[in-house]
Structure formats: C-alpha cells, structure tokens
C-alpha cells in the first residue's frame with residue numbers, strides 16, 4: 328500500500344484535506360493512521376498567510392497539526408527573501424503576510440527604498456499602490472510573487488486571487504517575478520529542506536495536475552492525484568500523476584499501486600511558440616551566423632512569427648532585422664519540435680517550447696550589419712569552423728541543410 332512506500336507525505340489542503348469548510352471523507356482517519364506509523368506530514372498551501380493561521384484552521388476542523396508541519400507560500404516567501412539578501416520589502420498583501428515576512432527578518436516598507444516588491448493578497452491593495460510598486464519593479468528591484476493562482480472558487484463564481492495582482496504588476500512593469508508557491512520549485516524545495524531524508528522518500532498528494540503534480544515532478548518527487556482522475560495524452564507529461572486515489576483512505580488500500588516517476592531530459596515549458604530559422608550560404612559555401620543579444624550565443628538567424636504572418640515572410644523579416652541582408656526562401660530544411668532540444672529557458676525566467684520551421688534562404692541584396700538591437704555580432708563562417716558558444720540545436724539544423732536531402736526533415 329502507498330502508506331508503506333514513503334516516509335513523508337506532502338498534502339495539498341483545499342481539495343485534499345478539506346473542501347471549503349468540510350473535511351474530505353476519511354481525511355481525519357487517514358492522517359491519524361499515518362501518524363501512528365510515525366510518518367512525517369507536511370501541509371503545502373499557496374495561501375500567502377502565516378503558518379499559525381493554517382494550523383489553527385486545521386485544529387478547528389479536528390486535524391492534528393503543528394506550525395512546523397505547515398508550509399504556506401507566505402512563510403516560504405519570507406524565508407526565500409531573507410536567504411536572497413532582501414532587507415527591505417514592499418509587500419502588497421495583508422497583515423498576515425507582512426507578519427510572516429517580518430518574522431523572517433525582512434523590514435516592511437511601502438516606498439521606493441525597498442529592494443524587493445512582494446505580491447500577495449489583501450482586500451486593501453489599491454490601483455495607486457500597484458502603479459507605484461510596478462514602477463519600482465520596472466526600475467530594477469527584485470520582483471517576488473507568493474503564488475500565481477489566478478482565481479479561487481466561490482458560490483457565485485471564480486474570485487480574483489494573487490495571480491491577478493501579479494499579472495497587473497507584470498504587464499505594467501514588463502518584468503516577470505520569481506514565483507514561490509506551487510507549481511514552482513521554491514515551495515517544494517523548502518518543504519523538502521525541513522526533512523532529514525531525500526525526496527525519493529517523500530510523495531506529494533494533490534487535486535490539481537497543473538499545480539500539485541507538475542510541481543512535485545519538476546523537482547523529481549512522485550505525485551498522487553486525488554479526486555477526479557485527469558490524464559494527459561503523453562505518459563511523460565509532467566502533469567500526469569503516478570497514482571490516483573479517491574479518498575485519503577486509499578493510501579491504505581493494498582490494490583492501489585504507484586509508478587516510478589522518470590523525469591524526461593527536458594524541463595517543463597510554460598508555452599508553445601511558433602518560430603522560424605534561416606540558413607543562408609554565401610558563394611564560398613560559408614554560413615551566416617549571428618551572436619544573439621538575449622543570451623550571448625552564436626546561432627543561425629531565427630525568431631518568432633508575428634500574429635497573422637506567414638512563415639516565409641517571418642524568416643525574410645527576421646534575417647533583415649538581425650543582419651541587414653535581404654533574402655528569398657529557397658526550400659524547407661525541416662520542422663523541429665523535439666522538446667529535448669527545442670525548449671529554451673530565457674534569462675527572464677520564461678520557458679518556451681519552440682516549433683521551428685527552418686528554411687534555406689538565398690541572398691538577394693542588402694549590406695551585412697554586424698550589430699543591432701538583437702545582434703552583438705554577425706558574419707559568414709566555414710561550417711567546419713563554427714564559433715562558440717553556439718545555440719545547442721543549431722548544428723543539427725545546419726547539418727540537415729548541408730545534407731542536401733531532397734525531402735525535408737521532421738525532427
């Protein structure tokens with residue numbers, strides 16, 4: 328049975344231990360039986376409040392819990408800020424969040440003397456405060472979000488949650504935050520930090536695949552889905568649980584089994600984006616490469632497709648913008664989607680899975696410009712003597728171009 332396989336059990340709260348104000352069937356008994364077996368228990372909640380408050384709530388519902396067993400996004404945010412050198416934080420949140428941040432040794436301010444803006448939840452957050460805090464973020468202070476949950480259910484429909492405040496700060500400042508709560512790793516890593524044993528002895532139990540299951544899998548933990556059994560088409564999709572239960576008492580059912588989580592070689596992307604790339608040779612057989620301003624790597628000219636743009640127009644435009652050369656499309660080299668090589672993590676923390684259409688292009692005119700907004704350097708290189716460091720998937724595109732295969736590749 329699952330209860331025997333692990334030493335530590337991480338429980339999501341809403342949807343697993345309770346739903347709204349009611350305990351889920353068997354929750355109290357299952358938790359007591361785990362304690363009788365000396366299992367370690369942690370309660371992980373994205374609620375940006377104090378540990379104390381959640382402990383009290385659990386006690387009121389008849390669940391045994393200690394403050395040290397409760398991992399709120401509020402508590403982890405305080406510890407994370409202190410560990411990352413934040414001394415003065417501008418907290419957009421209620422007094423509970425401020426209390427937890429202050430407990431971690433971070434001074435609470437509400438002005439431009441802060442070295443971080445922390446986004447949480449509070450009914451008294453105003454647009455005026457968001458406007459000023461976004462300016463502080465734009466001007467360079469650290470941006471931390473307790474979590475990115477967009478809404479939470481109510482009798483009358485979904486209500487705005489922390490993610491709504493985070494998104495307002497994000498769109499106004501143009502910067503993305505470090506997010507602490509599930510499914511992001513700081514919360515899971517901090518919970519693991521409180522254990523004396525490794526992550527393979529711990530399991531996460533949650534009711535939301537894209538939050539609890541994804542989050543656990545991202546740090547290599549096994550994960551159990553409770554409630555409605557939701558699955559995604561690929562077995563190695565990070566959101567697919569390793570086991571499914573209906574109530575917490577199923578942890579003691581000898582017929583419920585769990586698979587081993589085998590993390591794929593790629594990280595989990597936040598979005599899928601269409602991209603184009605263009606291989607251009609000069610009359611000496613040298614290939615056009617540019618050094619990208621966003622990550623300092625050499626690569627074949629490439630970029631995004633703009634809304635309503637055709638792929639061949641996108642690559643002609645990208646090559647002109649990046650190098651000043653005018654080209655025409657000659658042939659399709661291939662379409663590249665393998666997540667092992669096509670997922671890119673940007674310095675601003677965005678993780679994208681690119682589906683790239685790669686063309687061979689022929690020069691028509693223009694003058695090679697070596698630098699520009701997106702370009703640190705550009706030039707033609709002997710394919711046997713490529714500059715380094717190089718974008719990891721570009722040698723494959725180039726070798727496919729050089730194979731002069733009549734068909735296009737699908738990789």
Ligand SMILES: [Mg+2]
Pocket residue numbers: 339340341342343533534535
């Ligand atoms: Mg939940």
